[in-house]
Structure formats: C-alpha cells, structure tokens
Amino acid sequence: MDEIKSEIYDILKGAIRAAIESGELPIPDVPEIPFSPTKTPEHGDIATPVALGLAKSAKMAPRSIAEIIVKHVDCDKCPHIRDLEIAGPGFINVYLSNEWLDDILRTIVDAQDAYGSGEIGIGKRVQIEFVSANPTGPLNIVSGRAAAVGDTLVNLLNAVGYEAIREYYVNDAGGQVERLGESIDVRYRQALGEKNLKIPEGGYQGEYLQEFAQTIAAKEGDAYLKLSQEERVELFRDKGVAYLLGQQKVSLERFGVNFDVWTSEKAIRDSRKPDQIIEMFREKDYLYEAEGATWFRMTDFGDDKDCVVIRTNGEYTYFVPDAAYHHDKFDRGFDKVIDLLGPDHQGHVTRLKNFVKALGLADDWLEVDIIQQVNLVDSDGNRRDMSKRQGQFLTLDSLIDELADAVGERFAVDVARYFFLMRANNTHLDFNLELAVTQANENPVFYIQYAHARCCSIFQQGREQQIKIKPIDEVSFALLTEAHEHELIRKLAEFPAIVLSSAEEREAHRIPHYLHELAGIFHPYYNQHRVLDASNMERTYARLILIQSVQTVLANGLKLLGISAPESM
RNA sequence: GCGCCUAUAGCUCAAUUGGAUAGAGCAACGGACUUCUAAUCCGUAGGUUGCAGGUUCGACUCCUGCUAGGCGUGCCA
Numbered sequence: 001m002d003e004i005k006s007e008i009y010d011i012l013k014g015a016i017r018a019a020i021e022s023g024e025l026p027i028p029d030v031p032e033i034p035f036s037p038t039k040t041p042e043h044g045d046i047a048t049p050v051a052l053g054l055a056k057s058a059k060m061a062p063r064s065i066a067e068i069i070v071k072h073v074d075c076d077k078c079p080h081i082r083d084l085e086i087a088g089p090g091f092i093n094v095y096l097s098n099e100w101l102d103d104i105l106r107t108i109v110d111a112q113d114a115y116g117s118g119e120i121g122i123g124k125r126v127q128i129e130f131v132s133a134n135p136t137g138p139l140n141i142v143s144g145r146a147a148a149v150g151d152t153l154v155n156l157l158n159a160v161g162y163e164a165i166r167e168y169y170v171n172d173a174g175g176q177v178e179r180l181g182e183s184i185d186v187r188y189r190q191a192l193g194e195k196n197l198k199i200p201e202g203g204y205q206g207e208y209l210q211e212f213a214q215t216i217a218a219k220e221g222d223a224y225l226k227l228s229q230e231e232r233v234e235l236f237r238d239k240g241v242a243y244l245l246g247q248q249k250v251s252l253e254r255f256g257v258n259f260d261v262w263t264s265e266k267a268i269r270d271s272r273k274p275d276q277i278i279e280m281f282r283e284k285d286y287l288y289e290a291e292g293a294t295w296f297r298m299t300d301f302g303d304d305k306d307c308v309v310i311r312t313n314g315e316y317t318y319f320v321p322d323a324a325y326h327h328d329k330f331d332r333g334f335d336k337v338i339d340l341l342g343p344d345h346q347g348h349v350t351r352l353k354n355f356v357k358a359l360g361l362a363d364d365w366l367e368v369d370i371i372q373q374v375n376l377v378d379s380d381g382n383r384r385d386m387s388k389r390q391g392q393f394l395t396l397d398s399l400i401d402e403l404a405d406a407v408g409e410r411f412a413v414d415v416a417r418y419f420f421l422m423r424a425n426n427t428h429l430d431f432n433l434e435l436a437v438t439q440a441n442e443n444p445v446f447y448i449q450y451a452h453a454r455c456c457s458i459f460q461q462g463r464e465q466q467i468k469i470k471p472i473d474e475v476s477f478a479l480l481t482e483a484h485e486h487e488l489i490r491k492l493a494e495f496p497a498i499v500l501s502s503a504e505e506r507e508a509h510r511i512p513h514y515l516h517e518l519a520g521i522f523h524p525y526y527n528q529h530r531v532l533d534a535s536n537m538e539r540t541y542a543r544l545i546l547i548q549s550v551q552t553v554l555a556n557g558l559k560l561l562g563i564s565a566p567e568s569m
Numbered sequence: 570g571c572g573c574c575u576a577u578a579g580c581u582c583a584a585u586u587g588g589a590u591a592g593a594g595c596a597a598c599g600g601a602c603u604u605c606u607a608a609u610c611c612g613u614a615g616g617u618u619g620c621a622g623g624u625u626c627g628a629c630u631c632c633u634g635c636u637a638g639g640c641g642u643g644c645c646a
Binding site for chain 2: 308
C-alpha cells in the first residue's frame, strides 16, 4: 500500500516537473502534493487537490492545471494506475487497478498482529504520565478516563515504533496528605467512642476513611492514643497513603491499566533535586523575595503573575518538586514527555511549561494535554453525577460495578474503556450510562465486538464443514467483485494511517470511530452475502481471506484500546 | 476582569487537520429471522455547522468581534 502511494506520488511529481519544463505550467518549483484516500468510490481510490493549490501562483484555472498535469502522467510507468480523472473544481482522482486490493489483503495476511504498526518512532523514548491522582481517596471517573486514554496512547506510540512507558506520580507529600492524616485521626478517635470531633478544614469526609479507621481501631484498639496527636497524624498519614494508593492500584488493575513506573513526590522532595533547582533558579536570577516568601519571575516568561516557590513557613510549594520531577524525567533520557492532566489543572499548564523552559529544556520536549471532565447522563441528556449504588460522587469502581450488573463483569471494563475513548480528549465527555448498560444493538462496543465474533463464527462453521483457508497464493481475488467487498478492502487499507495519525496527534478517539465504521461495512456485507458457499468454493476461499483480514484489523484495533475481541457473544 | 476549553440533526458525537453533495449512532416511523449468531440488516425522516464580519479558487476548520456554557486564576497539589 505505502509503496503504491509513494509510487503515485513520484509519478505525479514527475508529471508536474515535466509540465514545468515544457513551459506549460508557470510555477517555480514542484510543490508538496497532498493526497488522501477518497471518501467515496465515485471519486476514485486516491485523490489530490494539488491543482487547486497551484491556481494562484500559476494564475490559471484549477481545471486546466489538472489537465496539463494529467497529460504528462506516464501511465505505462505505473501499472497500478487504472485511470485518471479530473473532477469537480479540479481534483485529480486516481483509480487503482484491482492488484492494489490484492496487495492490501496480502499485506494484512502477512503482517497479522503487526498490521497497522509502523516505524516512525523507532529509537525515541517517550514517557506518558497520567492519572496521578492524590492518594487521598478512590479514583473518580475522570481518572478513569485519563487511565483509558493514557494507556491507549502508550499502546499507540509503541505500535508506531516509539518506546513509550506509563508513569504515575504519587502526590504523597504536602498539605493534602497532612489533611488526610488528620481526617483519619478524627475517624479513629470517633471509632473509639470520642464525641464532638470534626473533620478539619480541607479534610476528607468520605465513608471510606471511616471504614479504614474502624479497621485500625478493631485491630489495634486504643494503642495509638498513647502517641501525641502529631505522631498519630503522621502515622495515619503514612498508613492512609499506603492503603489508598493500594486501593487505586487494585482499581487500575481491574481496569486493565498497569503502570511501568510509580514516582513518589515525597522521594523527590527528600532528594537533593529541589534544592539544586532553587539554586539554579537563583543563579539565573529567576527568584526574588517579597512578603516573606520567595517568588519566581513567571512574568518574565509571559505569564501575567509571578508565583510563590518558597512559602513564608519555609516549605516549597508544589512547583519546586514538580520542576525537580520533570528535570528528573529529562535525566532519565526521554526524548519526549507527555503529561495528561485533569480539568482542574489547566491553570498550571503554562506555568509548568515555563518552569521546564526555565530549566533550559526545549519547548516541545514537554507536551501537556488536558483530559476534560466527565458528566454522567441519561439518554435524554439529563445529568446524573451521583451513584445510585453509594449515593456519592461516582468512583471508577462503582461505575464498573454498575456496568457489571448490567452487562456482566466480562464486558464492563470493555464498555467503560470504549466510552472513555470515543471522544476527543479536550471535549467534555457525556457518559451515557443508559446506553452503556444496554446489552442490545445500540451499544457501539458490542457492535464492533459482534463483528469480530461473527468473523470467528464463520471460521468455526468452516471447520465444521471441513472448509479450510487456502494459502493466499492459491486464491483468486478477482472473484471479490461485490461493491461491499471493495469498500471493505479500502477501509482495511486505511488502518495503518489511522493508527499513525492517532498516535502522532494524540487522538485516541479515531480508533473507536474507525472500528465502528469498519464494522458498519462488515455487518451489511455479512447480511447480504454468504461467505461459505459449497456451490462456489473458489469464491468461498477468496472471501475467507477477506474475512480473515477483517478479523485481524478488528482484533488489532481493539487490542490498542485494551478492549477484548471475543470469539463468540 | 484575565486565561484555557467547548458550541455541528431532537440527543451524543465525527468530519482524513483548508477540499468535492457536512457523516454516524441513539431517539421516531415502516419493513426483514427455515440462512455463516437478528447484540444484525433494509428503508423513511432529520442541517442557515451559536451570531456577525474577514482571509481564500474553496471555511465546520484559519483571523477579528460578539453570545452562551464549563473550568481555572500569587504561598493546596
């Protein structure tokens, strides 16, 4: 496929050059030639608007430019071109010979699991940091969305050759975990019968801490009351972080996301890195003292406000360990670092990028994407953010529990991942719970999975009828004459380009859309045409190769999304 | 006030990153199981792409100004 594309590119380039040399096309140089697969077969297989782009500089009508270019195309040189056509305002439509379709099926059958992968990123190391929720409670659904997106982006980057890893930054230091320790202390003492205690300002009210504190009380009794409050808060802080982080890991594993590296903020703070960063900033004169605190000259980097890096109490604000953390990422040798942050962190994107700049790192080394918020809605679009089950803000676990009640544990994670992945990252996601829990035809996840299961089912039937797939060289694809068959093959051919653009643009949602479109061609085909047909075995063999290719692409695509490809449903 | 994100069919979203007649699913209506799985298919209907300008051969896409919603905004992370 790619070879044919570059062949056609060269032919068109040659034609334009010949037209310039003959003086018919008054432009200085051969331009970039954009071309893409067409939306509809009526426009051929590949089309280019290059003549439209040249209209201005050549001061000619686009259609006549296209005519001149086509006149100079040497069709004998490229057996893959069946026909050339000028259409609409001046598009050049290329019709490929049927060999092209054969080539695609051959490529897929040869490559199998590897079909769709690429090499553009070979030799480059990428780190994606995502979820990174505070270890002060269970993961919420936005974290779930980030987990699905980050996990898939890593899959995509690895598929196109990068060496990408998943990393989780554990915010186990600072004021929030202090509040956590204090909150657990209150719950612990309440569990022992103490009255008139209140969760401190900024503390955590959730039931999960009551349960945790009750477990401690049941196990250790009042042993900890002998400690000073300060000692107790510190102890509970550490116990709480360990417990809640453990819970988060369990949730993530259930969701099919496994991080390669967990980095502790506390460890970063305890290292010498933050001091070194401050030292470096001081040397570069990025810092000044005011109002008892130390400030960073953020305005020098174009922001409208400076910001505090050392508080009046002498502690670093989170910026310092954060800058140190990113410097540490650089030291670990990543060519590119991507942070996926939650919607409440958007104010920090510019500051973070500025700190990275202040560290002397390249502008495009750090990429920050915001994973926007998730609303749960019903089919009428009404918001439903509360969990029925727990009567509280929905957590990732309770979402999967609800889905599991409806579609079974087997598909609950598949459905959740699909719904999180089907929208662009920077849009607010309306998660239609009603649609997600329908096990019926409307659910797009099942639509795709069912297509895969149907492919498998054909092979199962074939085995029962003693029909085996023939080696590809003994099959004649000329028998695939149905319009649906050509449409399917054209769609299969798009897959590698979709994977590539999806990885490079960080737009994971293109994969679910593509798979849905592919299934949307397969199902009608399946309904109208029989694959296994004893009265026409030669065509059966050709169709089996086609079905095998469809199955391969569906399976490869679902794997990128971390969604199962069931053999039966 | 300032900054970021968003606005496309009744609802939820696409649109190969500036290309041809803006496409899907859901919801609505009417049909198809003696067939490799009906979790499927076929058909009907649904649009001034928030508004107003501009750039371009060509704009959902880029620029300017409005309107509406979400989020953020110097010592939490």
